[in-house]
Each structure stands twice: as structure tokens, then as C-alpha cells.
Amino acid sequence: MEEQKITKIPFGKLGIIVHESCRDLGKKVDDYIVKRRKEEFAKNCSEYHVEELKDSYIIDSEIIRFANGEAKGHLKETIRGKDIFVLADIGNYSVTYNMFGRENGMSPDDHFQDVKRLISAIAGKARRIHLIMPLLYESRQDKRNSRESLDCAIALQELENMGVENIFTFDAHETRVQNAIPQTGFESLHSTYQIIKAINKVEDKICFDKEQLMVISPDTGAMDRAIFYASILGLDVGLFYKRRDYKKIVDGKNPIIQHEYMGADVEGKDILIVDDMIASGGSIFDIAAELKSKNARNVYVAVTFTFFTNGIEKMNEFYQKGYIKKLFSTNLTYIPDKFKQAEWFQEVDMSKMVSLLIDTVNYDDSVSPLLDATNKIKKILDK
Structure with missing residues (x-):
């Protein structure tokens, strides 16, 4: 993977909200970004770049769950004016919560509701909101064959209405589902x-x-x-x-x-x-x-x-x-x-690619090099 060279001011100060479902991947992504920026910023001594040097870009957040199963999203630090990336894995069935004294496994529906809670907690204070959802929610219900619900399209429209500007996923089951949100950025990357x-x-x-x-x-x-x-x-x-x-x-x-x-x-x-x-x-x-x-x-x-x-x-x-x-x-x-x-x-391991995606978008650069891996694959074959 070719490294992204940091040569200009980002769109906004970076903030990454990592849902509990994506803690391990989110930590690896954050580590890559911290390392890359420290190495690149060492060559650029502007006041802004020095201020942006951090040991972590993850925003401290949590989902507070009530005993009857209801919940709310809580951000523990300011996100005002930041370029926010929300990272969530709706397929993580290992996450559980307690309801009426019983331990329940989190379903994709539960995870998606948590994503909306975290976006809602931003309350319009962020400069931009991007969602990285590697496994696209309801991607297997992306078209209607009879009298059926069209869940993926409805979910994307919900995210658009909440102010999400870009949605990034991987290997979407059907990329044409983006037609449901023609005014919102939608990219399906490949591994x-x-x-x-x-x-x-x-x-x-x-x-x-x-x-x-x-x-x-x-x-x-x-x-x-x-x-x-x-x-x-x-x-x-x-x-x-x-x-x-x-x-x-x-x-x-x-x-x-x-x-x-x-x-x-x-x-x-x-x-x-x-x-x-x-x-x-x-x-x-x-x-x-x-x-x-x-x-x-x-x-x-x-x-x-x-x-x-x-x-x-x-x-x-x-x-x-x-x-x-x-x-x-x-x-x-x-x-x-x-x-x-x-x-x-x-x-x-895809954490390095996700970190490059975040850096690229945060600096308002084109993601096309990340979408087309042809030249990089040819280099492997040449070797």
C-alpha cells in the first residue's frame, strides 16, 4: 500500500468515534494514523501541524444501556468543529448487553441503532461526519423481489437525514443501493x-x-x-x-x-x-x-x-x-x-487501509488510488 503524504492542512481536526463493536480494529487504525502523522509532521513545523500531533485521535465515547434495554449515546469530550469518522462493525455478535437481568447478544439492528445514537450525540457540532461501516447494514436486503422491505436503502436514507456526508463500506453486496442517497458520498472499497x-x-x-x-x-x-x-x-x-x-x-x-x-x-x-x-x-x-x-x-x-x-x-x-x-x-x-x-x-489485516482512507478523506484528497489496486497488485506479481 502506497503511503499517503501529508503536505497540507486537513479539512478539520480529526476525531474518530469507535463503537464498542469495532474496538480492536479501531485501535489498530488509530495507531497507524498516529505513527504516520508523527513521521510526516516532523518534516512540517507549522503551528497547526504541531497542535494536531496527538497520541490518539479516538474520541472518548460510550453507549449507556438502561435495565429495560433502552440506551443512549454519550460523547465524553468536545467534537466541535472536528472532522468526525464513526467506525462500527454491525456484524460483531460477541458484544452483549443486559436487559431485565438477561444477557442478550447484539444483533446488526442493535449495532445500527447505536451508530445512530452516537451520530445523534454529535448534535450538529462536528464540521463533517463520515461513517465507516465495513459490513454494510442490511446489505443482503438491497433489492425488492416481491412485497418486501427495502431495509438497506431505508437505512442509508436515515444516515443521510442525520447529516452523514460520506459512507464507506467494503464489498457491498450491491453497490447500486447508493441510488437511494444520490446526494451523499458512498464508496464500496475492496480488499x-x-x-x-x-x-x-x-x-x-x-x-x-x-x-x-x-x-x-x-x-x-x-x-x-x-x-x-x-x-x-x-x-x-x-x-x-x-x-x-x-x-x-x-x-x-x-x-x-x-x-x-x-x-x-x-x-x-x-x-x-x-x-x-x-x-x-x-x-x-x-x-x-x-x-x-x-x-x-x-x-x-x-x-x-x-x-x-x-x-x-x-x-x-x-x-x-x-x-x-x-x-x-x-x-x-x-x-x-x-x-x-x-x-x-x-x-x-485491513487496518492500514482504513487508516489511509481516514487520512485521505480528512485531507480532502482523492480516494481513487485506494479504490483501484491494479498497479499495486502488478508490483506483487512482478516481484
């Missing part, structure tokens, strides 16, 4: 560069050669992502098509009958399956088993978000059987320790 960098560093046996490696899309929705990976790496691409039973609805969706493969022969090749997320993992397991039955050599999986909503027992089984060799996933949403400790899991 492609960091994932390829991690693969290249960790799996030295992988050869980025089309005769030895192939990219697979698990469904039609992930095809654009697979094509990008294949194009930038100079590889062939294949596709699995999901045949569904449209006569039934199970857990809110039509069950998959079979995965049909379309593409070149995979025999003797390493396979890289790419997608935005793993929910239950069912599709990945079916596809990995099908690829091994076609005599694929090693199967790797690269995603931005990993949930395994039904647990990781089957993933452990598939690893032991040799069906899946390694899973690469970012730390943009909560990762339990049992995932991190598994031999098949490789965490891809």
Missing part, C-alpha cells in the same frame, strides 16, 4: 490487494500461472469479482451456477438443488474461490467437494467477511479431508479466536 498480498506471502507454493491456478466464482453474483481476480492475475475463470427449488422457501430463500460447473478443466490445478462473504458456508463446501471430485489439486477460498453461522465443525472436517486447504478472510468484521487459531484460517 483484493490485501488478500492477494496475503496469499503470496503465506502460501509460497501457489504459482500465479494459468497452467497451475484458476479462479472460480461460486455463483453468478460473484462473477464480476472473479473476472477481476482472473484478469489481474492472468488466469482462467470458471463459474458454478446454483440450481434452486423455487417452489420452496427455507430460512427466507429458495434451497439450492445442485451446483452446476461451467468452465475449463480443473484437473491438477490449484483453485481460488472468491466471494464477498461466507454465511453458513454450505455453498463453499458443496463447490469444494465438487472440485475435488474433478481432481482439482488444492482449493483456496478468499472472502472479505466470514461468519460460519452454523459453526466451523464442517470446515474443520473439510480441512482434515483435504477439500479446502486455506481460507483467507479480512478482519473487517468480528473473527472469533477459534477461527484465528484454526490451521486453515489466515487473517488479512
